[in-house]
Amino acid sequence: MSEVLAGCLGVSHRYGDSTVLDAVDLQVSAGELVGLLGANGAGKTTLIRILLGLLVPSSGHVRLFGEAPSRRARGRIGYVPQGLGLYEDLTAAENLEFTRAAFGGRWAVQPAALTVPPDVLAGRLPLGLQRRLAFAAAFAHSPGLYVLDEPTSGVDALARTHLWDVIRGVADSGAGVLVTTHSMEEAEECDRLVMLTAGRLVAEGTAADIIGDSEVVTVACADWPRALAVLENAGLRAALVGRSLRVPGGDLVRVRAALAGTGAIAGLARATLEERFVELTTG
Template identity: 50%
Template structure:
C-alpha cells in the first residue's frame, strides 16, 4: 500500500459514470462506474476479454464511448479529449514506441510531443533515464531491449511530462517476478507523489497491491472495494484446508462427497471447496468422523481464510449461473 493514504475528499482525477461501449451487437463495456482519487492505485481486474482494455481506451480518450460520461483531470474526456492529453500518461499493453529509434531518441520525441524544450527537457530526460534505470541502455535500439527494459521505457515515456493521471494496461504481463516487484515499487512511489493511477491486470495476486479495485466480467463491474473489504465478504462456497500425510487417500475420498465442489491440491495441503450453502463446521466434524472410521491421519483441518482469488472465483461463478 502506498504510504500516504489517498485523500478521499479530493476531487477524483478519474470519474466515469454509466460508461458503455458497444461494437455492433456486442457490448464490450456495460454501464460501469469508476472513481479514482489523486494518489490512489486503482486496479481494474478481469480475464482477457472482460472489457478492461476497451474501458481504459475510453478513459484515455482514444475511443469514444457509446454512452456515459468521463472526467479525467477535470476535463470532459468525451468532448475535449485533446485538452486532457497533456495531463495523462498511458502505457499500452503492447510496446508501442518506435523500435527503430534508440531509448534516448524515443524519450526525446515524447518530450517534444509534450512541449518540453531546453533545460526542462534535459532535466526530465535525466530524471527518466536515472529513475527508470535506463541509463546504461540509452543508446540501444528500443526493439533490441529485453522486455523489462521496454516496459520501463514505455513508463518513462508516459511520465516525462509529469501527468496527473497514469493509465497502465497490463503493465507487468510477461515480466519476471523481480522486475514485477520493482515495477510495483515504482507505481507506489508515483502514487505517493499524488498521481492517480489506474492499472489493469489479470494477475489476481497483483490485485492485493491496489488501494481499491473493481472486478470486471463480460463488460460489467461485478465486485469492487478495497482488498480488505473484498476479503471480508462471506464466501458463498466455503473452503476447508486439510493437512494430512494421507492426502492422496483424502483426495480420492473427497471426490465422492456430495458437498465437494472442487479439490485444489495446494502446497502439500488439500483445499476443498464446498458447494454453496454447506455449513463449514458441520463438514469439518463429518471429515473428522470419516478419518477416524478409516484410520486416516488428519494433521490439521479448518476453514480457510479466503484469498482474493477465492472471492473473485466465487463472484464470477455466481454471475455465470
C-alpha cells in the same frame, strides 16, 4: 477530499448484440492507486480505451480532468499499453526524445529505477528493460494520471518490485494511477480495487473490503490427486496450494460429505484475494 481525475458513470459499450461493458462506474482520484481486475474478456481494456477517449461508449458519461476526454486532457496522461507502444527500431533515448517532443518538450527527472541503456534499439532490449522504457516514456512528462495496462506482465520478480516501487511513489506524490493486473499480489498493493466480470462491476473497495468474511475450505490429505477427483465428481472446484487443496465458497458440510471415507481432513480458512476473485468472477 481529493480531486477526481478520471471517472466513468454508467458506461456501457456494445459491439453489435454483444454487451462488453454494462453500466460501469469508475473513479480515480489524485494520490490514489486503483487496481482494475477482471479475467480476460471482462472489459478492462475496453474501459481503459473509453476512459482515454479512444472509444466512444454506447451510453454513459466519461470525464478526464473534469472534462470529456480530449486532446488537452490526454496531454496530462501517462499511458503504458499492454503492447508497450515502443518504436522497436528507435533507440531507448530516441523513444524518450520522441515522447518528450510529442508532449510539448516537458521533461521530468526520471527515477533511477527507470534507467535504461540509451543507445540500444528498443527492440533489442530484454522484455524487463522494454517495460522499464515504456514506464520511463509514460513518466517523462510528469502526468497527473497514469493508466497502466498490465504494466509488469512478463517481468521477473525483482524488476516487478522496482516498477511497483515507482508506481507507489507517483501515487504518493499526488498523481492518480489506474492499473490493470492479473496478479493478486500486485492488486493488494492498490488503495482500491474494481472488479469486472463479463462487463459488469462485481466488487469495489480495498482488498480487505472485497474479501470480507469470505472463507474457503482447506483439505489436507496424503493423496491430493484422489481428493481432487472426488471433489470434482461432487461438482466442487478446488485449487492446489502447496500439497493441500482449497475449495472456494466455504461450504464445509458439502466438502466433508464428498470426502467421507477418503481420510482427508477439511477445515475453514479466510479466503485470499485471489480466491475471492475466482469466486466472484466464476459466480
